[in-house]
Amino acid sequence: MIKAGIVGATGYAGEELVRILVMHSEVEIVGITSNSFAGEDISKVYPNLNGCINMKCESFEEIVGKCDVIFAALPHGLSEDIALECDKKGVVFIDLGADFRLTTEEDYKQWYGLDYKYKELHEKSQYGLCEIHKEAIKKSKVIANPGCYPTSITLGLAPVLKNKLIDIKSIIADSKSGVTGSGRGLSLGAHYPECNDSIKAYKVASHRHVPEIEQELSNLAGEKVMINFTPHLTPMNRGILSTIYCNVLDDKAVKLEEIINLYKEFYKNNKFVRVLEAGSLPETKNVRCSNYCDIGIVLDERTNRLIIVSAIDNLFKGAAGQAVQNMNLVFGLPEDTGLKYIPSSL
Amino acid sequence: MIKAGIVGATGYAGEELVRILVMHSEVEIVGITSNSFAGEDISKVYPNLNGCINMKCESFEEIVGKCDVIFAALPHGLSEDIALECDKKGVVFIDLGADFRLTTEEDYKQWYGLDYKYKELHEKSQYGLCEIHKEAIKKSKVIANPGCYPTSITLGLAPVLKNKLIDIKSIIADSKSGVTGSGRGLSLGAHYPECNDSIKAYKVASHRHVPEIEQELSNLAGEKVMINFTPHLTPMNRGILSTIYCNVLDDKAVKLEEIINLYKEFYKNNKFVRVLEAGSLPETKNVRCSNYCDIGIVLDERTNRLIIVSAIDNLFKGAAGQAVQNMNLVFGLPEDTGLKYIPSSL
Amino acid sequence: MIKAGIVGATGYAGEELVRILVMHSEVEIVGITSNSFAGEDISKVYPNLNGCINMKCESFEEIVGKCDVIFAALPHGLSEDIALECDKKGVVFIDLGADFRLTTEEDYKQWYGLDYKYKELHEKSQYGLCEIHKEAIKKSKVIANPGCYPTSITLGLAPVLKNKLIDIKSIIADSKSGVTGSGRGLSLGAHYPECNDSIKAYKVASHRHVPEIEQELSNLAGEKVMINFTPHLTPMNRGILSTIYCNVLDDKAVKLEEIINLYKEFYKNNKFVRVLEAGSLPETKNVRCSNYCDIGIVLDERTNRLIIVSAIDNLFKGAAGQAVQNMNLVFGLPEDTGLKYIPSSL
């Protein structure tokens, strides 16, 4: 059994991790921490866990020594010290926060306003988008679990970028997220009467996931990619739907079937990506509470534009599920161990 | 491996059964049927199942011979013939419909307008509220899986009725159900704009679950119980919350702690019932996509009335999950096999 | 034109008042106040008001001198000083808070933990449930606008209490409220992911509206009435549905039609109460954004119990709309002036 600790267990991503790991056949949770609920039993904070796990929130110092792997689900800026301590002790570290996602320190500085404290740790770290970096993840012990929006957008675009089918200047990602994406912290924007039965765009062209998305798309394209990314707050709990627009290069007279086949081929060893047949489109409910990413594709021949729609569960594939998938890879388990949940579409 | 067949697999309860059974370690689904989608692959009807099960809908005749157990999730009036055929072939039959729930034919006639076709089958059948009839269920091969409302109300009242603490004439059950309770069939009442952001009572004092609830409560009380039951349509997908009112008998000067302890004692061998501590109350989200029934209790000393609040997931503990629990009991498996889901409260 | 001021204009009830009064043909808003947004323009706080009203939040002192009527929408305990000042200046005072609702100081002390500061003001004040106290309201200048739950429950029970048809010990009110009922202040309970797609009971047998409801029911019955009242938080923005249970007295062999006629007669001069025909039941959407109270009645002959279902919009008839109705009465306007909104059921 892998001994796991969760730092920041009482946030939404943390709780989802707890839920998944309690049911994971190869894992034993040996410690959890929480700033807001230190000393409290997590099943008091999340009564859904009642009878499933009874464990008090301790401090990181109390739990790190017992763990083979530490997951951290913290606001940015708090993970580097934890990572350092894990590194010293030989504990695998999987960060659900943003601190290790950007390979360029300037990007981190520009978008998050902070410097890197331990550069050597960043060199050891690996961006954990499993379908793209599988082999590198297996060899790493410091994993930067991707952001929810970047997961949905990068998986949606990887095959056409890798195959150089599209104009990289034309990419627009219009994403719609459920409200759990903004976390458990109270805010007027997530106050029920303010977001129920209404939709809005927010942080247009200024969301911190922009540099992360562009980093991954650039790696896939082999050249610098800049995009427009617009997140929207949607009246639902879970799920991200990204509707991605890009122009097919003029000299690539491709057909929709060819593109779909290319996606299937690209993801053939990745069962968590489901490429839909022509005419089918994803809905966030079809991936709810699962690790799947559903991708549907439309080719508009009138404008020669590709519309790629990808759907994930932001808390699962977009956070805790992918973190467990990373853990499985690092520890040599089958990638889908403990993650074989069929979405509950209702 | 138990070979299971599902008749009526494309309704909401049927699909939930498919979902649970695909993930059940001791079961193999060998056949499914559907009236509306005969010949179609169920993953086309429910795209969430894509990649998890690929199986065409056949006819009952085609599948019955392959099965150790048949589940039926059909409108009332259609299960007796199926049960007869299962009985002949020695196949365990678990009915999610209403045809075998009422032990008195007159009740069935009065509330459902039909006669019993095969009375001997009804004598063999067992009402499958697992926490109340566990031993009898283990010995039966024709199981009437309880209705969703009756499950939540009977589990909420069983301990006080069994212990004769309350005035049986005073019982009122005010239940709130999610919209999946009305099924997949289209109706104006379940049309999104008609039920979103609104609540209503329906079938007040005339819902078909009344005789079923009264039957079970009467059995527990040892005398004829009549209740008021008011179902409400609530703008949510899953969940039933039953708020149950009853007067404590004047000569029973009980305290809340005593009552809670009595509930804990009553359900001590039933891990799917979670009796909450004083001061805590259930929410439907805390049992979502799980087989739990959460029960919270308040004693109003001003009026000497007990308010018992019980919460279940109508599709899980109120339908498919309990059906699998019944199957586990009949086949001698641990009761919670394939049902150890932690509720996803978000 | 009546010159109106609103104290606490940036809470939900306050903003609804602003919205209604801006559109009221006989009213001019001359001042608004806000603790949280002092000095800010209300259309910045509520962008829906953009272009409809541009007015900065001032202090009470700045606005009271300009007003014929002051509405206060404040947490309890803050209205008495405002009322005193209005009284001194001859300004009509309409309180949407709880400070003047209870005629017995002990009740206020017991349920709200505070003493009355100015007893003579309480003697001048009038409980403003318009359909019940119309003539008294017309003569008063200090109005206690009723709570949302008490409005829905008292209107639902008044005719049978006044006519002594029911056992006053048997009353149970099971109410379901939208989330705006808990106000604009942030709380985990009103955080979108916590209440979306879920329902719960809260403050069972301990909600502060209990003494207010019992006061009004007792007045109607002519004797002390005690009830059970259970509020529920329902995943919707607006609306209260109260499902009220009571036993018909054994010597009153009434028929449903008689009861419905009695309700129609009772409310014949009150167009905001719509008594539904037998077989019809209210839905909160049918009163949304309106001053209506819809009442539907079922008589269960099996148990001789009456089930009365009433629906209001908690922010409109349950707060701001009724406050304006009270103002109309005090100022001698037709009762429905500025309130003739047809509910937007969608």
Added chain:
Amino acid sequence: MIKAGIVGATGYAGEELVRILVMHSEVEIVGITSNSFAGEDISKVYPNLNGCINMKCESFEEIVGKCDVIFAALPHGLSEDIALECDKKGVVFIDLGADFRLTTEEDYKQWYGLDYKYKELHEKSQYGLCEIHKEAIKKSKVIANPGCYPTSITLGLAPVLKNKLIDIKSIIADSKSGVTGSGRGLSLGAHYPECNDSIKAYKVASHRHVPEIEQELSNLAGEKVMINFTPHLTPMNRGILSTIYCNVLDDKAVKLEEIINLYKEFYKNNKFVRVLEAGSLPETKNVRCSNYCDIGIVLDERTNRLIIVSAIDNLFKGAAGQAVQNMNLVFGLPEDTGLKYIPSSL
């Protein structure tokens, strides 16, 4: 008083028209029709109208002679005969359907599969986007009320197209609509459990509003415009949010403030368009149940792309409200008569 008739009064747009016109000071509804509810009182079909209007559904033949204006809210293909009869009788005809929106018959044939029956009527007809065609509307008696998506997108783009600021090949409109947009007719897609808590794209690059949008954008640009348009079904009742992307022409080094001022100037005589200040973005709730169109603009200097977000209420400004606005223009009333509703954001 203008005597108005509504053909198709029991659909969602029809009922919204009834609601608005009952409250309109200059209009008397003299007749309504309904295919599905012929002979029934509309307040039985829509209980929210109870006590506000009592009127039976008649046939078109019965009502046309009494009317000064006929509104039709029908599926496409049914309006031409009605328009012809109105034209003969000198009755103003305002069509909420699609039959008169496209000025090119080939477009109608291609996207709707039908021919024009009465070409001369089409020549007389005027597209009724009030802010763009005000003077022409005043002179016409056959008005094609715009579609909901086209209204939101055209108003969002008109100022930059008219001023030739953008690359017309770069336009992408990603729209999110509430479920009332799909009407009152039952469908699995609008069944509550299927669309609650989930979002999806539909009819990508193939929605019938494409030619209507392109027609209006082309008129504004003075050259043929082709766009990508993706509608999404969002779990809410009302509202359309359109997020529109376009590239600023390289030789136009404009600043955000300039663009916002240009929008304000363009719409200065149109109070129903609210151009938001820099940093503010629309939310559908802020226009709910009102005739407003809110527009917010972001300029991404990294990509030189403009992101224009526009919000309307699909049933109000996107259907019934704009129809009444058109009626006001045709009959010489102030444009906002009967339409001065402040959005109810909650």
